[in-house]
Amino acid sequence: MPDTRTAVSEIVTGLGLYGFRDLAQALAARPRFITNVDDDVYDQLDEAFASGTHADVFRVAWANGQRFARSTDGLRGRPPWSVEWKGPHKPPAYEQIPADLRVDHVYLLSCKYGSKILQNASPANLFDRALSERRTSAVDWFDAVAPTSYGEFYTEVVAHTGLTGLPADPTELDRNHRERLRKALPGRWPAELREHWGLVAFEIARTSADRLLDNISAKGEREAFVWRLLRLQAAPYFVLGADLKNVPLHYRVTTPWDFRTRFALRSVDLWGEHAGQPLVRWRVDLHDRELDTDRVIEGHVEVRWSHGKFGGVPEAKIYLDTPHHDVAGYQPLDDGS
DNA sequence: TACGGAAGTGTGAACCGCCA
DNA sequence: TGGCGGTTCACACTTCCGTA
Numbered sequence: 001m002p003d004t005r006t007a008v009s010e011i012v013t014g015l016g017l018y019g020f021r022d023l024a025q026a027l028a029a030r031p032r033f034i035t036n037v038d039d040d041v042y043d044q045l046d047e048a049f050a051s052g053t054h055a056d057v058f059r060v061a062w063a064n065g066q067r068f069a070r071s072t073d074g075l076r077g078r079p080p081w082s083v084e085w086k087g088p089h090k091p092p093a094y095e096q097i098p099a100d101l102r103v104d105h106v107y108l109l110s111c112k113y114g115s116k117i118l119q120n121a122s123p124a125n126l127f128d129r130a131l132s133e134r135r136t137s138a139v140d141w142f143d144a145v146a147p148t149s150y151g152e153f154y155t156e157v158v159a160h161t162g163l164t165g166l167p168a169d170p171t172e173l174d175r176n177h178r179e180r181l182r183k184a185l186p187g188r189w190p191a192e193l194r195e196h197w198g199l200v201a202f203e204i205a206r207t208s209a210d211r212l213l214d215n216i217s218a219k220g221e222r223e224a225f226v227w228r229l230l231r232l233q234a235a236p237y238f239v240l241g242a243d244l245k246n247v248p249l250h251y252r253v254t255t256p257w258d259f260r261t262r263f264a265l266r267s268v269d270l271w272g273e274h275a276g277q278p279l280v281r282w283r284v285d286l287h288d289r290e291l292d293t294d295r296v297i298e299g300h301v302e303v304r305w306s307h308g309k310f311g312g313v314p315e316a317k318i319y320l321d322t323p324h325h326d327v328a329g330y331q332p333l334d335d336g337s
Numbered sequence: 338t339a340c341g342g343a344a345g346t347g348t349g350a351a352c353c354g355c356c357a
Numbered sequence: 358t359g360g361c362g363g364t365t366c367a368c369a370c371t372t373c374c375g376t377a
Contacts, residue, residue, distance in 0.1 A: 005367095005368080006367080006368090112367090113367090113368090117366080117367070117368080119365080119366080120364080120365050120366060120367085121364085121365075122363080122364060122365085125364085186346095186347095187345095187346075187347095187371075187372080188345070188346075188371090188372070188373085275344080275345090276344070276345060276346095276373095277344090277345065277346085279344095302344095302345085304345085304346080305346090305347095306346095306347085306348090306364090306365090307347070307348075307349095308346080308347070308348095309346090311347095312362080312363075312364095313362090313363070313364090315363095315364075315365075
């Protein structure tokens with residue numbers, strides 16, 4: 001059974017593609033032409049709709065589906081003859097196109113609500129492999145890029161918690177050790193450790209940024225990295241959703257070919273920043289040939305433990321800070337009028 | 338001082354690869 | 358073949374901080 005919010009955002013978008021009078025009528029009809037949606041999922045939607053939970057998601061998803069149905073980039077006012085819902089499945093390797101719905105076997109729709117996250121990657125896959133491939137490794141990234149300062153900080157942490165029986169080296173932590181540390185360090189860092197962690201975090205961020213810059217030193221590598229960062233693929237797809245303030249988002253993600261035709265890459269920059277956790281800022285500078293203007297895309301990467309302090313190896317969460325509709329390569333959908 | 342937004346942190350699920 | 362750790366996805370929740 002999928003998460004209710006996710007099910008609402010994806011299936012209600014699909015329902016909005018058909019010409020139902022309103023959402024209540026569409027839910028009552030339980031249309032079978034949306035494949036992979038069974039009665040249990042429709043029950044889940046009915047319950048949420050009746051209780052008013054996720055009312056904003058219902059409203060925006062319905063409107064987004066209707067917009068795509070009208071848009072000249074979308075269905076141009078004709079009803080679809082096939083809508084396939086992917087459901088709560090996860091593909092192997094990197095998701096090339098994060099599609100949740102496929103319309104008429106052609107249009108791929110990604111439903112993204114209340115998130116600025118472009119993707120999560122392991123730090124090594126981002127900073128060492130520039131997102132070109134997904135490989136698994138048990139490397140503790142903090143130790144890999146700042147072994148001395150991270151080791152010293154770990155020693156201070158152990159002393160602070162008073163825990164005994166932990167190894168002297170953080171790379172030797174086993175599952176039980178990590179669990180004990182995680183439980184001993186809930187929430188924010190204690191005030192006594194915060195400044196030291198800030199310094200270690202800055203070193204991790206700075207070194208990580210430098211490593212990625214070294215790995216994309218050639219112009220072609222930088223350009224391909226930007227495509228992967230923005231999740232441009234060989235075929236276009238559509239994103240329908242809402243931003244963190246629930247403002248509707250609806251745009252076509254163009255292809256590297258479209259991108260290269262319209263934009264000239266000027267530079268890609270990354271740098272570490274002082275923050276409460278390792279933070280790498282990124283910025284892409286472009287020239288828009290069509291409008292003869294300069295364009296900027298900005299974001300940041302948080303390198304952090306995904307499941308509590310010392311709770312495992314770190315992850316790299318890649319955020320987009322530029323509003324989606326202002327991002328070069330993301331083409332807002334018209335409303336068909 | 339209250340409030341809202343930003344920053345930081347936590348969680349659960351799904352999948353893969355490795356190893357016993 | 359099953360268990361476990363690592364990776365990724367998609368948020369939700371908590372805390373901090375600036376501003377009115």
